[in-house]
Amino acid sequence: MKRFILACAFIAALSASVFAQQSTAFAEKPALVTSIGQSADFEMIKVLLNRAKVPYTADSLVKAEKLDGSAKTLILVVGASSKGLGAAGISAEAELVRTHALLKKAKELKLSIIVMHVGGAARRGAMSDSFIKPCMEVADYAIVVASGDEDGLFTDLAAKAKINLAKVDRISAAGTPLAASFK
Amino acid sequence: MAKRTKLAAVVVVLFLFASLANNAFAQAPSAQDIQGRYLIEHDYRPSSGLSRTGWLSDYYPELLGSPGDSKVYYFESAKPGGTLFVAGGTHANEIAGIMATAVFIENLNVEAGRVIVVPNLNNSAVSHQEKEVGLPAYASRGPQWISLETPSGTRFFKIGSRATNKAHQQVADPQGGYVHPDSNEAPLAGWEFRNLNRAYPGRTDSGLTQKIAYAVMQLLIREKVDVAFDYHEADAGGRLANMMVANPKNIETAAAALFDLELDYNLSLKLEPSNMEFRGLSHREWGAGTDAQSFLTETPNPAMVADAPEDTDVVNDPENPLGSRVAKHVYATVAVVRVYSGEHPDKAIVFSGLPGFEELTANGVGPYLQ
Ligand SMILES: [Zn+2]
Numbered sequence: 001m002k003r004f005i006l007a008c009a010f011i012a013a014l015s016a017s018v019f020a021q022q023s024t025a026f027a028e029k030p031a032l033v034t035s036i037g038q039s040a041d042f043e044m045i046k047v048l049l050n051r052a053k054v055p056y057t058a059d060s061l062v063k064a065e066k067l068d069g070s071a072k073t074l075i076l077v078v079g080a081s082s083k084g085l086g087a088a089g090i091s092a093e094a095e096l097v098r099t100h101a102l103l104k105k106a107k108e109l110k111l112s113i114i115v116m117h118v119g120g121a122a123r124r125g126a127m128s129d130s131f132i133k134p135c136m137e138v139a140d141y142a143i144v145v146a147s148g149d150e151d152g153l154f155t156d157l158a159a160k161a162k163i164n165l166a167k168v169d170r171i172s173a174a175g176t177p178l179a180a181s182f183k
Numbered sequence: 184m185a186k187r188t189k190l191a192a193v194v195v196v197l198f199l200f201a202s203l204a205n206n207a208f209a210q211a212p213s214a215q216d217i218q219g220r221y222l223i224e225h226d227y228r229p230s231s232g233l234s235r236t237g238w239l240s241d242y243y244p245e246l247l248g249s250p251g252d253s254k255v256y257y258f259e260s261a262k263p264g265g266t267l268f269v270a271g272g273t274h275a276n277e278i279a280g281i282m283a284t285a286v287f288i289e290n291l292n293v294e295a296g297r298v299i300v301v302p303n304l305n306n307s308a309v310s311h312q313e314k315e316v317g318l319p320a321y322a323s324r325g326p327q328w329i330s331l332e333t334p335s336g337t338r339f340f341k342i343g344s345r346a347t348n349k350a351h352q353q354v355a356d357p358q359g360g361y362v363h364p365d366s367n368e369a370p371l372a373g374w375e376f377r378n379l380n381r382a383y384p385g386r387t388d389s390g391l392t393q394k395i396a397y398a399v400m401q402l403l404i405r406e407k408v409d410v411a412f413d414y415h416e417a418d419a420g421g422r423l424a425n426m427m428v429a430n431p432k433n434i435e436t437a438a439a440a441l442f443d444l445e446l447d448y449n450l451s452l453k454l455e456p457s458n459m460e461f462r463g464l465s466h467r468e469w470g471a472g473t474d475a476q477s478f479l480t481e482t483p484n485p486a487m488v489a490d491a492p493e494d495t496d497v498v499n500d501p502e503n504p505l506g507s508r509v510a511k512h513v514y515a516t517v518a519v520v521r522v523y524s525g526e527h528p529d530k531a532i533v534f535s536g537l538p539g540f541e542e543l544t545a546n547g548v549g550p551y552l553q
Pocket residue numbers: 273274277414415416
């Protein structure tokens with residue numbers, strides 16, 4: 001039984017890495033990174049981008065009007081934090097309105113869109129999921145920490161959107177697929 | 184007079200217990216120094232890297248002779264650099280924070296800059312474990328002392344309460360609840376008036392807790408602290424456990440350090456910024472009121488789970504043993520200091536002598552004390 005579980009884990013890990021490698025570089029620099037849900041995961045992704053030497057600007061509350069085409073790729077760090085929303089002085093409803101407008105404008109400008117969900121199970125639940133779904137519908141690529149996809153939500157949404165999904169076991173491992181997605 | 188009698192009784196009870204628990208206490212110096220500064224003779228045995236000791240009352244003399252005074256350990260290098268401040272015992276029931284500072288005190292060798300350590304930031308809270316009405320049960324749960332096997336034999340460390348001893352506070356808990364003077368939030372429970380981590384930046388015209396908070400702020404300012412850590416614990420499995428909270432002004436330092444912790448030690452901690460609306464917390468007020476980058480770490484304490492039994496073993500918990508929790512505090516600090524020093528080479532803080540992350544996690548704290 002143990003051996004079977006091990007084998008399954010191995011195959012799962014293999015398929016995850018194959019998935020990750022499948023995505024050829026498609027995104028153009030520079031990037032604009034924003035938070036969808038105001039969690040501190042946004043700060044972690046900034047560190048990833050710094051270390052991967054991807055040029056970017058960061059604005060956790062960027063509005064659609066601010067998108068002018070100077071950034072070619074939009075990185076959405078998705079996951080709700082009620083504390084973060086409170087600290088930013090924005091309601092979950094207002095955050096969702098901002099998100100929809102932002103996604104619409106990004107599509108008009110033909111930006112590449114990368115969804116990053118790196119908070120695991122703690123960044124799931126009704127509020128987080130309400131942010132995840134619209135983002136995944138328009139994304140070109142998604143990178144998620146596997147513990148956030150235990151129920152297969154991201155797997156399903158990626159299949160529906162016909163996009164590649166890279167699953168990594170921890171945030172620090174998200175840098176490789178992220179860096180690899182940039183031309 | 185009544186207050187004085189009560190205080191004396193607390194002291195007597197503590198020492199009776201101490202001498203029963205450990206006859207090493209019998210050989211310890213007398214209960215109070217000439218200024219009456221100790222209530223508890225804490226058993227920390229500094230490394231040879233210690234430069235000097237001082238007191239919180241050096242920063243606010245009104246604390247002198249009060250049960251809120253607490254010992255400060257200074258480790259100073261001849262080579263200039265930045266200053267790190269680490270504190271345990273804000274909440275005296277959160278023993279991993281206290282023992283993490285003990286690991287610093289007993290092993291530290293500073294090669295550049297300075298490290299200032301206060302193991303029992305609220306030294307009144309460690310004097311009691313009163314089951315108060317309104318105080319959540321977890322806030323004073325656990326053994327009165329923990330014992331650890333160390334190279335020099337069995338040693339004992341005191342556990343206390345989340346709150347300042349009522350007998351020491353001097354001002355009654357506010358009826359109708361506690362509201363921080365600068366807060367717009369709804370009142371907290373009345374006992375929160377005695378929660379050091381709701382009291383910053385403190386004040387001199389209020390209770391003992393507020394005076395301790397004031398003294399800590401003065402220390403951070405006068406010592407020009409660059410990086411400050413406040414060690415806490417939270418209910419194992421809860422939202423806060425395994426988290427680093429960072430003042431927004433230094434959240435990027437925290438994020439970079441958390442990456443390194445994953446890469447170097449397989450340790451994943453969550454990250455949250457201080458809520459600037461929620462007043463009185465160390466990471467919020469230290470960061471806003473001083474130049475220090477301020478951080479708070481939370482480790483999973485089995486005794487703080489809501490319905491944990493009163494006799495929960497806080498040392499040898501199978502899931503979260505003390506050594507693993509202490510390693511998280513110590514190495515979260517090491518990681519932040521490395522990032523900070525990399526970004527501020529003129530204010531680098533360099534130290535050695537600490538046990539490794541894996542060793543602490545695997546072997547526990549005892550082998551790495553004197
Ligand atoms: Zn605490």
